Structure formats: structure tokens, C-alpha cells
Amino acid sequence: MLDIRAVREDPEGVKAQLKTRGGDAFGQVDELLRCDEVRRAAETEKQKLQGDRKRISKEIGALKGKGEDTTEIEAQVREIGAQISAIGRQVEEADQKQRDLLLSIPNLPHAKCPAGADETANPEVRCWGEKPALDGEARDHVAIAGDLGLLDFEAATKISGSGFVVFRGQGAKLERALIQFMLDTHVGEHGYEEVSPPFIIQRECMIGTGQLPKFEEEAYGVLDGEMYLAPTAEVPLTNLYREMIVKAEQFPIKVAAYTPCFRTEAGAAGRDTRGIIRMHQFDKVEIVNIVHPDESFAQLETLTAEAEKILQKLGLHYRVIELCAGDLGANSTKTYDIEVWAPGQGQYLEVSSCSNFVDYQARRMGLRFKDADGKNVFCHTLNGSGTALPRLFVALLETYQQPDGSVAIPETLRGHFGADKIG
RNA sequence: GGUGAGGUGGCUGAGUGGUCGAAAGCACAGCUUUGCUAAAGCUGCGUACCGGAAACGGUACCGAGGGUUCGAAUCCCUCCCUCACCGCCA
Numbered sequence: 001m002l003d004i005r006a007v008r009e010d011p012e013g014v015k016a017q018l019k020t021r022g023g024d025a026f027g028q029v030d031e032l033l034r035c036d037e038v039r040r041a042a043e044t045e046k047q048k049l050q051g052d053r054k055r056i057s058k059e060i061g062a063l064k065g066k067g068e069d070t071t072e073i074e075a076q077v078r079e080i081g082a083q084i085s086a087i088g089r090q091v092e093e094a095d096q097k098q099r100d101l102l103l104s105i106p107n108l109p110h111a112k113c114p115a116g117a118d119e120t121a122n123p124e125v126r127c128w129g130e131k132p133a134l135d136g137e138a139r140d141h142v143a144i145a146g147d148l149g150l151l152d153f154e155a156a157t158k159i160s161g162s163g164f165v166v167f168r169g170q171g172a173k174l175e176r177a178l179i180q181f182m183l184d185t186h187v188g189e190h191g192y193e194e195v196s197p198p199f200i201i202q203r204e205c206m207i208g209t210g211q212l213p214k215f216e217e218e219a220y221g222v223l224d225g226e227m228y229l230a231p232t233a234e235v236p237l238t239n240l241y242r243e244m245i246v247k248a249e250q251f252p253i254k255v256a257a258y259t260p261c262f263r264t265e266a267g268a269a270g271r272d273t274r275g276i277i278r279m280h281q282f283d284k285v286e287i288v289n290i291v292h293p294d295e296s297f298a299q300l301e302t303l304t305a306e307a308e309k310i311l312q313k314l315g316l317h318y319r320v321i322e323l324c325a326g327d328l329g330a331n332s333t334k335t336y337d338i339e340v341w342a343p344g345q346g347q348y349l350e351v352s353s354c355s356n357f358v359d360y361q362a363r364r365m366g367l368r369f370k371d372a373d374g375k376n377v378f379c380h381t382l383n384g385s386g387t388a389l390p391r392l393f394v395a396l397l398e399t400y401q402q403p404d405g406s407v408a409i410p411e412t413l414r415g416h417f418g419a420d421k422i423g
Numbered sequence: 424g425g426u427g428a429g430g431u432g433g434c435u436g437a438g439u440g441g442u443c444g445a446a447a448g449c450a451c452a453g454c455u456u457u458g459c460u461a462a463a464g465c466u467g468c469g470u471a472c473c474g475g476a477a478a479c480g481g482u483a484c485c486g487a488g489g490g491u492u493c494g495a496a497u498c499c500c501u502c503c504c505u506c507a508c509c510g511c512c513a
Binding site: 047048054057064 | 440482483
């Protein structure tokens with residue numbers, strides 16, 4: 001949510017920044033400002049009337065104490081009361097409209113955000129490792145896992161339909177080992193607090209982190225839309241601090257969690273249909289930071305490095321790209337995507353998206369801290385996948401496949417997995 | 424799910440339908456004094472919004488939302504949450 005004061009102060013600047021995203025969000029700015037003006041005028045009028053009522057009502061009390069007749073003056077207040085409820089409705093209406101607009105206007109891309117309309121314009125920031133030299137043809141994870149009995153698509157379809165998968169045997173164990181390995185890394189080496197949150201989420205929290213109201217169709221609702229299945233642990237983790245005034249000494253707050261993630265993938269039908277690259281339910285370890293506003297951009301570098309560390313430890317080749325303005329998520333001001341190389345796909349797969357939301361989420365959820373002057377100021381929030389599991393699983397299988405059909409387990413994972421190969 | 428008790432400022436905790444944004448204590452901040460591993464006194468100390476360049480002024484907020492009333496923390500209704508006991512259950 002943008003700061004209405006900031007929008008009031010520099011409407012043209014805000015519009016210009018929104019324009020870099022493409023789309024038509026900038027058009028809502030004028031509507032927002034009109035609404036703001038109406039709202040404030042009505043608010044001022046209402047407050048004046050309330051002041052009158054308060055004052056005169058007190059007089060009535062005093063007069064009655066003296067036993068005087070107050071019939072006439074009571075009628076006067078009754079009239080003011082009617083005016084207050086009339087103007088009060090206007091205030092409410094304008095208030096609601098303004099809030100709706102503010103909740104749907106995306107964040108401003110940061111000043112140096114690369115220009116561009118879509119993912120083809122995302123610049124590569126850095127690259128780690130090299131594409132593995134495989135003996136023979138690169139098979140894809142579906143073939144590899146099929147031979148080893150790691151994934152069961154038919155069973156998943158029977159249970160839940162398309163877009164789901166059952167991990168079986170060593171596959172299920174590998175999934176579990178990866179979760180453990182990633183959490184251990186973030187908690188043990190990067191100083192995160194480990195969290196195990198609920199997966200069913202209140203609507204207010206989904207609004208807080210920005211999944212709603214804009215992306216309703218992407219979330220699984222339960223209980224008639226009162227609750228939602230978590231689309232990412234970002235939602236419960238960040239909302240841990242909703243409606244709170246944290247202490248500046250707590251910065252940086254670092255929390256990590258494993259959760260399954262549920263997404264309808266509305267609008268993505270037909271994309272990435274082979275294998276487990278795009279699922280309605282997938283596992284992910286998420287890392288969330290809450291920091292002082294002065295620190296957030298530096299912290300984004302740290303957080304991204306922490307996510308990269310997972311891939312480095314597993315010896316997986318990857319690249320980091322920065323999202324251009326046109327590809328940037330609605331809530332984010334700056335995002336790095338980490339893409340791991342998957343030899344069987346012949347392409348890089350996004351396994352992590354690391355974003356700085358500045359105060360956009362904090363303002364939505366009322367997450368503040370007391371600054372040096374004792375003022376309540378909105379924190380900055382960041383998050384990143386650390387990392388998404390199915391695609392990591394794909395990269396692992398395809399990178400470490402052996403000519404004999406087995407899959408080697410990288411050194412760093414053997415402790416968690418309990419073996420040095422599958423098959 | 425049932426029954427009972429509660430939800431007041433950072434915490435504890437008073438509160439009569441009108442002078443209550445709310446006593447008192449604690450905590451916290453500043454000042455003063457005496458001095459020494461502290462004490463006493465004084466002062467200040469909620470949040471949001473509106474107006475204002477600012478100083479400051481105003482309005483609202485006593486779990487949430489409705490209602491009664493000229494006027495509600497205080498009366499009525501609904502809901503939520505917490506605690507206790509009971510029932511059920513992984």
C-alpha cells in the first residue's frame with residue numbers, strides 16, 4: 001500500500017514510476033486523489049458537527065442539573081445528529097473507496113529498476129558454477145524419477161487431479177532431506193528463527209502481504225472464502241508481526257519456515273505441464289526479514305546470498321537475474337530471481353524470488369517500530385524462497401544423473417539423506 | 424460443542440449515562456536534590472485521523488459491530504477472543 005501523503009505530495013512522480021510497470025495502474029492515481037479530497041472535506045465537516053454535538057450535549061447536562069427546560073436545545077442536537085449520520089455515510093463510502101484503491105495500486109519500482117516490458121528484459125546479475133558435462137544425453141527428471149520410482153503422477157491424479165504429484169520411496173525421502181537441509185542451513189548458519197506456522201490463513205493476512213484483493217483467483221479458498229490455503233510461507237511468516245510495534249533493537253528480524261504452498265495457477269493452464277515444474281501444491285522453505293528502512297536494500301543482497309548458498313552447497317549451477325519494471329511483482333520494489341540450471345530441461349528454472357517490499361506490506365498490515373524520536377514508523381519487509389523444492393528436485397536429479405540410471409547425492413546432502421546415491 | 428467468568432492506556436487496575444481520554448500504582452523519559460552500587464521530589468508520557476508552514480487546535484478510539492439516548496467505557500443486541508470446568512477428538 002502506498003502512502004497517501006506521498007501520493008498527494010508528488011502525484012506526477014508516482015504516476016511516472018507506476019507507468020514503468022506497464023498496465024494502467026497509474027490511471028488509478030487521479031481517482032485516488034479525487035477520492036482523498038472528497039474524503040477529507042467530509043471528514044472535516046463531520047468532525048465540526050461532532051464537536052457541536054459534544055459541546056451542546058454537555059450544556060444540556062448542566063441545564064438539567066439546574067432543573068431548566070431543555071426541550072428546544074435537545075431538538076437542536078437531534079438535528080445535528082441527523083446531519084452527522086448523513087455525512088458519516090459519505091465519509092465511510094469515500095474511506096472504503098480510498099482503501100480499495102490503495103490496496104489495488106501496486107508498489108513503486110525502485111529508482112534504478114531496469115526498464116523493460118517482460119522477462120526478456122531482465123538483466124543477468126551474476127552466474128555461479130557451470131553447466132555440468134554429462135556422460136551421454138541429458139534425460140529429464142520425469143524419465144529419471146520414473147525408472148527409480150520417485151514420483152507417481154498417476155496416483156496423484158487419482159487422489160487430487162492434474163497438477164499434483166506423489167513423491168514415493170527415495171523420492172519422498174529426498175524431499176524431506178532437502179527441507180531439513182535448507183532449514184538447518186538458514187537456522188544454523190544464517191541466524192534464522194525456525195517457525196512452523198499454520199497453513200490455513202485468514203483473509204486479513206492475505207491482504208496484509210498483498211496476495212489479496214488482487215489475486216483472489218490464484219488462491220485456494222476454504223470455508224466459503226473466509227480462509228485461504230497458504231500460497232507461500234511468506235504470508236504466515238510476515239503476518240507473525242501484523243499489527244505490532246516492534247523494537248528497533250530486534251532488527252533484523254529473521255524467520256524461516258517450511259510449508260507446503262497451494263496455488264490454483266489460474267491463467268497458467270497448459271504451461272509447464274510435463275513433470276513437477278508447476279504444481280498446485282508444492283513444498284518450499286521461505287525466509288523473511290523485517291528490517292529498519294535504511295537497511296532494506298543492503299539486506300536484500302544478504303537475503304539473496306543466503307538463498308544462493310543453498311544452491312552453492314548442492315553444487316548446482318545457477319544465475320541471478322534482476323526483474324525489470326514490467327516483470328516485477330505487484331508488491332515488490334526490487335526483486336532478484338535465482339534460476340537453477342536443469343540439464344534435462346535445457347533451461348534455467350526459477351527456484352527463488354527475493355524481494356524488497358519496502359513499507360508496502362508493512363503499511364497494509366500495520367507493522368511498525370519506534371524510531372529514535374519515539375515515532376511509530378513502518379518497517380521494511382523482505383522475503384525470498386530458500387528455496388522452492390520441486391524445481392530444486394528437478395535440477396538435482398538432472399544434474400547428478402549417472403549413465404547407469406542412478407542419481408548421485410551431493411556430499412553436503414548425504415548426512416541428511418543417509419546415502420550417497422539413489423538407485 | 425456446553426456452562427461459567429472476563430476483555431479499560433506498555434503493564435496492573437478503578438470507573439457514577441453528562442465535568443472520563445479515562446483515577447491510582449508500576450514501568451519509561453526529563454529535571455532537581457542528596458549522594459553512591461541507590462533513594463526522594465517535580466514534570467512528562469497512548470493511537471489514528473482532520474485542520475495548520477509550525478506552535479498548536481479539533482475529532483474519534485475503553486475487544487469488534489449494531490442499537491437506545493440530547494449525550495454511552497457505563498444500558499440493550501450480535502459477534503470475536505481469553506481463562507476455567509465439562510463433552511468430544513488426533
